[in-house]
Amino acid sequence: MKNLLKLLLTPAVLLTTVALSAQPDDRSGLVARGRYLVENVGMCADCHTPRNERGEFIAGLSLMGAPLGFAPSFPMPAWAPVAPPIAGLPTMTEAEAVRFMKEGVRPNGARPLPPMPEFRFNEADATAVVAYLKSLAR
Numbered sequence: 001m002k003n004l005l006k007l008l009l010t011p012a013v014l015l016t017t018v019a020l021s022a023q024p025d026d027r028s029g030l031v032a033r034g035r036y037l038v039e040n041v042g043m044c045a046d047c048h049t050p051r052n053e054r055g056e057f058i059a060g061l062s063l064m065g066a067p068l069g070f071a072p073s074f075p076m077p078a079w080a081p082v083a084p085p086i087a088g089l090p091t092m093t094e095a096e097a098v099r100f101m102k103e104g105v106r107p108n109g110a111r112p113l114p115p116m117p118e119f120r121f122n123e124a125d126a127t128a129v130v131a132y133l134k135s136l137a138r
């Protein structure tokens, strides 16, 4: 009887162990995809990372917010001259930020001012972008 119980329990324990140990890998895969989307597709640093006088990104301030280096060439009252910090996404929960990246809507229902693009990432990509940005919290 004892042996039978052992026989039945071992696979269950093994499966649970595998499932639990798989989680960090899943998260790191998600974060890696998010990093790719942020750095190579969305080009978020273009606006959200400050630059030095030679136009180079300032090391150590990645995605920490920046004044924009450009302005509209015609009067445009609805214009945000500063891109806020997005490393760690300090102003939004994960769920709020996923919606923001999918629908371009803030938690309070407002839309971001230009030149912030209203991104239309799909659920999987928005989740990855947000996982990466949240991982940058200091």
Ligand code: HEC
Pocket: 037, 038, 042, 043, 044, 045, 046, 047, 048, 080, 081, 082, 083, 084, 085, 086, 089, 091, 100, 111, 112, 113, 114, 115, 116, 117, 119, 129
């Ligand atoms: C062309 C410039 C530009 C690019 C590229 C850009 N942003 Fe922005 N972003 C802004 C500006 C400007 C704001 C402020 C908008 C406002 O005040 O409504 C902003 C706001 C945000 C906010 C809201 C932050 C807050 O606390 O209010 C988030 C989140 C954000 N951007 C994420 C991203 C991500 C992620 C990417 C890349 C996938 C990205 N942005 C690319 C300019 C940009």
